[in-house]
Amino acid sequence: xxxxxxxxxxxxxxxxxxxxxxxxxxxxxxxxxxxxxxxxxxxxxxxxxxxxxxxxxxxxxxxxxxxxxxxxxxxxxxxxxxxxxxxxxxxxxxxxxxxxxxxxxxxxxxxxxxxxxxxxxxxxxxxxxxxxxxxxxxxxxxxxxxxxxxxxxxxxxxxxxxxxxx
Amino acid sequence: xxxxxxxxxxxxxxxxxxxxxxxxxxxxxxxxxxxxxxxxxxxxxxxxxxxxxxxxxxxxxxxxxxxxxxxxxxxxxxxxxxxxxxxxxxxxxxxxx
Numbered sequence: 473x474x475x476x477x478x479x480x481x482x483x484x485x486x487x488x489x490x491x492x493x494x495x496x497x498x499x500x501x502x503x504x505x506x507x508x509x510x511x512x513x514x515x516x517x518x519x520x521x522x523x524x525x526x527x528x529x530x531x532x533x534x535x536x537x538x539x540x541x542x543x544x545x546x547x548x549x550x551x552x553x554x555x556x557x558x559x560x561x562x563x564x565x566x567x568x569x570x571x572x573x574x575x576x577x578x579x580x581x582x583x584x585x586x587x588x589x590x591x592x593x594x595x596x597x598x599x600x601x602x603x604x605x606x607x608x609x610x611x612x613x614x615x616x617x618x619x620x621x622x623x624x625x626x627x628x629x630x631x632x633x634x635x636x637x638x
Numbered sequence: 639x640x641x642x643x644x645x646x647x648x649x650x651x652x653x654x655x656x657x658x659x660x661x662x663x664x665x666x667x668x669x670x671x672x673x674x675x676x677x678x679x680x681x682x683x684x685x686x687x688x689x690x691x692x693x694x695x696x697x698x699x700x701x702x703x704x705x706x707x708x709x710x711x712x713x714x715x716x717x718x719x720x721x722x723x724x725x726x727x728x729x730x731x732x733x734x735x
Contacts, residue, residue, distance in 0.1 A: 484698060491709040537716070544712060552697060556690045559715065563686055567679060567722055574726075578734055585735045589727035596720050600713065607709055 484552045490545035495607070496537045499599045503534050510595065514587050522587035529591030532573055533599070536566050671732040678725020685718040 507530055514526035543562040547555040570592070577583050693711035697704045 484701070486704055486708070488705070491705050492712045495709065495712055540716065540719075541712070544708070548708070552694050556694055559690055560683070560687060563683065563715075563719065563722075566719075567726070570723070571726060574730055578730070585730055589731055589735075592723055593720070593727055596716075596723055600716050600720070604713060607713060 485550060486548045486552075490541070490548060492541040492544045495603060496541035498606070499537050499603050500534050502602050503530060503595065503599055506595075506598070510591065514591065518584045518587045521582050521584040524582040525584045525588040526591045528577065528583070529588045530595050532570055533592060533595045536570060536596075537599075539566055539569070667732060671729045674732065675725050675729035678728070679722050682718045682722040685721075686715050689714045689718065 507527070510530060511523050511526045515523035518525070540559075540562065543558045544555055547558040574588065578585060689711055693707050696707045700707075
């Protein structure tokens with residue numbers, strides 16, 4: 473047994489399939505399923521502007537999830553340290569994108585700010601809670617998910633190379 | 639908000655500027671909205687840092703659990719980020735609605 477291995481977060485990376493992409497795919501699918509109901513409800517309450525605003529808000533939320541998942545999945549293949557850095561800066565970047573996207577359209581006649589704001593919050597939280605139900609089940613019973621073994625693909629190649637060269 | 643309006647009015651009076659209450663109130667509303675967004679972004683930033691720090695610690699300790707850790711980490715980050723979104727929505731509603 474080699475006791476000289478010094479696991480370095482800088483060298484650790486994950487070369488397997490990313491669970492974030494799978495989660496986001498599910499979230500987008502459910503978002504598209506819920507879209508007609510959400511847009512219809514907004515149309516009933518706020519009229520045409522509400523419907524367009526809800527559609528825009530839903531698109532923003534789904535794009536936000538996709539950018540977050542893309543950042544994590546891409547950088548996890550390079551290094552966990554980079555993943556952390558990309559996510560923390562990505563958080564600011566995504567907040568900026570959402571703010572910019574809302575600021576650009578806030579004076580448009582087809583935008584109802586209350587509908588847009590409420591859609592951002594309700595959709596974000598609703599889709600997360602919806603997804604959470606399935607993730608909780610698969611965490612409690614990992615056998616339910618066929619690709620649970622993907623978690624064993626963490627690459628330690630760099631670690632063994634480092635320890636060999638040390 | 640009333641307190642901020644009072645502060646803005648007093649500051650304006652101290653500078654010998656003539657500010658009507660409506661302008662002072664609008665200024666205070668803008669400042670409050672800015673504070674709401676700024677403060678709402680700080681908390682989730684700290685939370686996301688803690689989540690990622692702990693997740694990386696877990697993956698370093700137990701690499702075979704990385705998939706499970708990343709799944710819960712991603713959901714945790716998204717839930718934490720919802721707080722910042724709520725702050726942003728409060729900001730746009732206070733400022734523009």
